[in-house]
Amino acid sequence: xxxxxxxxxxxxxxxxxxxxxxxxxxxxxxxxxxxxxxxxxxxxxxxxxxxxxxxxxxxxxxxxxxxxxxxxxxxxxxxxxxxxxxxxxxxxxxxxxxxxxxxxxxxxxxxxxxxxxxxxxxxxxxxxxxxxxxxxxxxxxxxxxxxxxxxxxxxxxxxxxxxxxxxxxxxxxxxxxxxxxxxxxxxxxxxxxxxxxxxxxxxxxxxxxxxxxxxxxxxxxxxxxxxxxxxxxxxxxxxxxxxxxxxxxxxxxxxxxxxxxxxxxxxxxxxxxxxxxxxxxxxxxxxxxxxxxxxxxxxxxxxxxxxxxxxxxxxxxxxxx
Amino acid sequence: xxxxxxxxxxxxxxxxxxxxxxxxxxxxxxxxxxxxxxxxxxxxxxxxxxxxxxxxxxxxxxxxxxxxxxxxxxxxxxxxxxxxxxxxxxxxxxxxxxxxxxxxxxxxxxxxxxxxxxxxxxxxxxxxxxxxxxxxxxxxxxxxxxxxxxxxxxxxxxxxxxxxxxxxxxxxxxxxxxxxxxxxxxxxxxxxxxxxxxxxxxxxx
Numbered sequence: 059x060x061x062x063x064x065x066x067x068x069x070x071x072x073x074x075x076x077x078x079x080x081x082x083x084x085x086x087x088x089x090x091x092x093x094x095x096x097x098x099x100x101x102x103x104x105x106x107x108x109x110x111x112x113x114x115x116x117x118x119x120x121x122x123x124x125x126x127x128x129x130x131x132x133x134x135x136x137x138x139x140x141x142x143x144x145x146x147x148x149x150x151x152x153x154x155x156x157x158x159x160x161x162x163x164x165x166x167x168x169x170x171x172x173x174x175x176x177x178x179x180x181x182x183x184x185x186x187x188x189x190x191x192x193x194x195x196x197x198x199x200x201x202x203x204x205x206x207x208x209x210x211x212x213x214x215x216x217x218x219x220x221x222x223x224x225x226x227x228x229x230x231x232x233x234x235x236x237x238x239x240x241x242x243x244x245x246x247x248x249x250x251x252x253x254x255x256x257x258x259x260x261x262x263x264x265x266x267x268x269x270x271x272x273x274x275x276x277x278x279x280x281x282x283x284x285x286x287x288x289x290x291x292x293x294x295x296x297x298x299x300x301x302x303x304x305x306x307x308x309x310x311x312x313x314x315x316x317x318x319x320x321x322x323x324x325x326x327x328x329x330x331x332x333x334x335x336x337x338x339x340x341x342x343x344x345x346x347x348x349x350x351x352x353x354x355x356x357x358x359x360x361x362x363x364x365x366x367x368x369x370x371x372x373x374x375x376x377x378x379x
Numbered sequence: 380x381x382x383x384x385x386x387x388x389x390x391x392x393x394x395x396x397x398x399x400x401x402x403x404x405x406x407x408x409x410x411x412x413x414x415x416x417x418x419x420x421x422x423x424x425x426x427x428x429x430x431x432x433x434x435x436x437x438x439x440x441x442x443x444x445x446x447x448x449x450x451x452x453x454x455x456x457x458x459x460x461x462x463x464x465x466x467x468x469x470x471x472x473x474x475x476x477x478x479x480x481x482x483x484x485x486x487x488x489x490x491x492x493x494x495x496x497x498x499x500x501x502x503x504x505x506x507x508x509x510x511x512x513x514x515x516x517x518x519x520x521x522x523x524x525x526x527x528x529x530x531x532x533x534x535x536x537x538x539x540x541x542x543x544x545x546x547x548x549x550x551x552x553x554x555x556x557x558x559x560x561x562x563x564x565x566x567x568x569x570x571x572x573x574x575x576x577x578x579x580x581x582x583x584x
């Protein structure tokens with residue numbers, strides 16, 4: 059019976075993280091962007107520095123009318139937000155936050171599980187883009203697909219490099235095998251992974267699929283109310299997942315620097331938060347890449363770098379064994 | 380892979396929960412596959428294909444082949460279907476029925492499909508009829524087991540497949556370059572070929 063209770067508690071914890079962390083990152087983005095641009099950002103909702111702004115936004119979204127365009131493919135249009143959001147919830151289950159089994163569920167082929175399920179989330183954008191019966195949405199969907207096909211490969215290759223280094227595909231197993239010198243060893247792979255992940259999430263500077271000055275809001279143009287909010291939530295949940303994965307795979311997760319491992323899960327949270335701050339910072343700093351620049355970056359820079367990283371990993375692995 | 384051959388202890392008349400789940404998922408997968416080939420709406424067909432491929436991944440999971448299941452999701456649901464949808468969007472797939480989404484070859488296709496399905500079912504049943512997976516022991520389809528088997532006993536077929544996929548990749552590039560020899564659109568075609576090449580390239584890993 060305690061087993062069942064333990065599993066239920068773990069799943070509940072993952073669900074709470076899934077509900078809370080994206081909102082925290084969204085609020086941080088409001089404030090960080092505002093201060094970087096010399097503004098204050100939300101200041102009134104909730105009293106203290108507008109902390110409840112996103113809650114108020116959620117209430118606003120829930121009140122709006124849920125409109126499905128007349129020419130749209132109703133079922134697929136309505137299903138798309140769920141397909142976009144749920145994969146991130148599933149991925150969170152497999153990400154370890156601390157030592158001694160602090161993970162929702164140990165998955166034997168953890169890296170493959172998280173990358174596979176994250177890839178499914180993009181189907182939501184494609185469904186939304188096609189089913190909206192809107193040329194801007196369709197263009198957004200096309201760009202999403204092209205971007206995914208280009209950036210999935212470097213992401214996989216970079217993750218494969220870590221798996222080679224650790225000799226296992228399980229995420230807790232990778233953390234158990236971690237040593238501090240892995241960070242400089244795998245740093246190129248880490249950069250490739252993080253960049254490709256940003257592109258998969260369609261975050262600036264890789265937000266060509268939702269380029270608001272050209273195609274309004276890409277695949278999400280026709281969405282209103284709660285379904286639109288679910289797409290936004292999927293983006294922020296994606297940031298949580300990408301940052302947590304990068305910190306687990308490339309920055310040592312719950313291992314602290316100089317052997318300070320005592321803090322455990324706090325290190326994971328800290329690294330994730332710093333990376334998420336970086337994601338926001340990139341959005342404020344860099345202009346959007348053009349479609350051809352996007353493709354060129356993936357095929358001529360990221361993939362060769364990822365392959366070089368795999369070669370380096372193989373050579374070092376053979377030398378030290 | 381060595382499967383626990385303890386057929387004597389098992390019977391077909393008292394199925395376990397896992398076996399019932401396996402059957403139900405199998406029926407759902409078959410249904411999704413049937414809708415995939417019969418629906419007149421092209422994009423719906425691609426999306427039902429997602430359901431069918433996902434169902435097969437669940438079947439792999441129930442057979443304790445975890446690694447294969449996730450690779451199935453990663454390659455087929457994550458890449459091949461995205462490629463299909465990308466192609467459909469480029470060809471202006473309409474919302475609603477496509478009047479020309481039919482083929483005169485439907486009866487020939489049915490015969491071929493039934494024949495290949497019959498052959499596969501017969502081979503699999505004949506090979507594994509009395510074999511049962513021991514769910515209580517160590518996981519038999521784990522990544523470590525699979526990797527060891529693949530690179531010790533099956534390494535030659537594996538490499539042959541890699542060469543085959545490489546040949547397909549080169550062939551795709553050659554075919555797509557044929558039209559625009561030396562003209563400006565050649566660059567576009569080249570990047571298009573590289574994109575189409577993603578799926579087979581990934582399958583090598």
